[in-house]
Every structure is written in structure tokens, then in C-alpha cells.
Amino acid sequence: KAGVTQTPRYLIKTRGQQVTLSCSPISGHRSVSWYQQTPGQGLQFLFEYFSETQRNKGNFPGRFSGRQFSNSRSEMNVSTLELGDSALYLCASSLSGADLDYGYTFGSGTRLTVV
Amino acid sequence: GDSVTQMEGPVTLSEEAFLTINCTYTATGYPSLFWYVQYPGEGLQLLLKATKADDKGSNKGFEATYRKETTSFHLEKGSVQVSDSAVYFCALSDRTLVFGKGTRLSVIA
Numbered sequence: 085k086a087g088v089t090q091t092p093r094y095l096i097k098t099r100g101q102q103v104t105l106s107c108s109p110i111s112g113h114r115s116v117s118w119y120q121q122t123p124g125q126g127l128q129f130l131f132e133y134f135s136e137t138q139r140n141k142g143n144f145p146g147r148f149s150g151r152q153f154s155n156s157r158s159e160m161n162v163s164t165l166e167l168g169d170s171a172l173y174l175c176a177s178s179l180s181g182a183d184l185d186y187g188y189t190f191g192s193g194t195r196l197t198v199v
Numbered sequence: 200g201d202s203v204t205q206m207e208g209p210v211t212l213s214e215e216a217f218l219t220i221n222c223t224y225t226a227t228g229y230p231s232l233f234w235y236v237q238y239p240g241e242g243l244q245l246l247l248k249a250t251k252a253d254d255k256g257s258n259k260g261f262e263a264t265y266r267k268e269t270t271s272f273h274l275e276k277g278s279v280q281v282s283d284s285a286v287y288f289c290a291l292s293d294r295t296l297v298f299g300k301g302t303r304l305s306v307i308a
Contacts (some may be wrong), residue, residue: 088242095246117295117296119298126288126298126299126300126301127288127298127301128242129295129296129297140294140295142295169200174242174243176242176243176296181295187233187235187245187248187296188245188296189245190235190243190244191242191243192240192241193241193242194240
């Protein structure tokens with residue numbers, strides 16, 4: 085079956101712009117989580133969506149937002165981009181999120197560079 | 200909150216050497232523990248897991264044992280290959296996955 089698909093793979097934006105990243109989970113998976121990966125901070129949790137509702141949220145400013153559609157696809161948006169937002173953004177899907185014991189399936193990520 | 204600490208890399212080994220990557224955790228409950236691996240240009244892949252104390256997770260020659268008394272989940276492999284070169288992340292489950300900072304492993308032929 086198809087894996088987790090993230091688009092685009094690479095993105096270059098200018099400070100102050102906004103960006104939208106997309107994630108299509110594995111078919112049948114209803115939970116989508118987003119992580120930011122940087123060399124300095126490692127993997128940091130952004131938020132989790134389940135059945136179109138945000139269920140958990142990490143410690144990021146309000147410039148970071150997300151949503152989930154009825155087909156479980158998810159988007160995350162970053163407004164007023166800063167240089168420090170340059171990172172690899174990873175999306176992970178699972179059946180219900182609560183099945184943490186089985187881990188997540190990750191996409192290959194979107195590499196965002198802010199210049 | 201819960202946290203994971205793993206040894207800093209990079210770790211450089213010759214092929215067929217023994218590998219240990221240390222991981223310790225802090226948690227208020229009894230989380231499940233995981234090792235994920237990230238190959239260059241890719242996302243994370245689940246390598247192995249353990250869901251309760253004394254469980255041993257294993258996959259592809261890698262092993263890790265959930266040690267509640269030492270709050271550890273060290274990753275080991277008896278004989279590494281060049282293809283094992285990657286970044287390894289220890290993680291625990293706490294409503295979401297909490298990751299360590301990752302350890303880069305380079306295996307030289």
C-alpha cells in the first residue's frame with residue numbers, strides 16, 4: 085500500500101512569506117502528526133490531528149497552524165516566515181494516534197529553506 | 200515532561216564492529232520505547248520497539264531491552280555493516296512520540 089506522501093519535497097521561501105505543506109497519510113489512517121526537525125533542536129512535535137480535530141499541540145508559536153480534511157489529508161501552514169523556520173518538516177500517520185505502541189509511519193519530509 | 204537522552208555522535212565504526220548506542224529516559228508513567236532510523240534524504244523508519252519492562256525488541260540484527268530499573272533502552276548490534284550508516288533516534292510514547300536528539304552512525308568498510 086502507498087506510504088505517507090508529503091509535498092512538496094523542497095521549498096525555498098523568503099522571510100515574511102507564508103507557506104503551506106501537505107501530507108497524505110496511509111489509506112485508512114486517521115491520525116496525522118507533524119514534527120519539525122533541525123540540527124540544533126532535533127525532532128520537535130508540532131501538532132496532531134485526528135478526525136479533523138486537533139488533539140495535541142506542541143510548544144510552537146501561533147504562526148504554526150494546521151488542519152485536517154475529511155479524507156484525513158492534512159496541511160500545515162507557517163505564516164510570517166523567519167530564518168529559524170528552516171527545517172525538515174515530517175508528517176507521520178497512524179490508525180488512531182492512540183496506538184502509539186505500534187509507532188508511526190513517517191513521510192520523507194518537506195525541506196523548507198527560508199532566505 | 201517526559202524526555203529522552205541519547206549519546207551524542209557521531210559514532211564511527213569499522214565494518215563488523217559491535218555497536219552500542221545509549222538511551223535513557225525520564226517518564227512519569229510506563230511508556231513504550233522505540234528506536235527509529237533515518238537514512239539520508241528519507242523520513243524515519245521504525246526499527247524496533249518494546250512496550251513493557253524487560254521486553255526485548257529486535258529487528259535486522261539490532262536489539263534493545265526495556266530496563267525499568269535503569270530507565271534505559273540501549274541499542275546494540277553485534278556486527279555492523281556499511282548499510283547501517285544512518286541516524287538513530289530513541290523515542291518514548293507520551294500521548295505523542297518524544298524523541299532523543301539522534302545519534303549519527305558511520306560504518307567504514
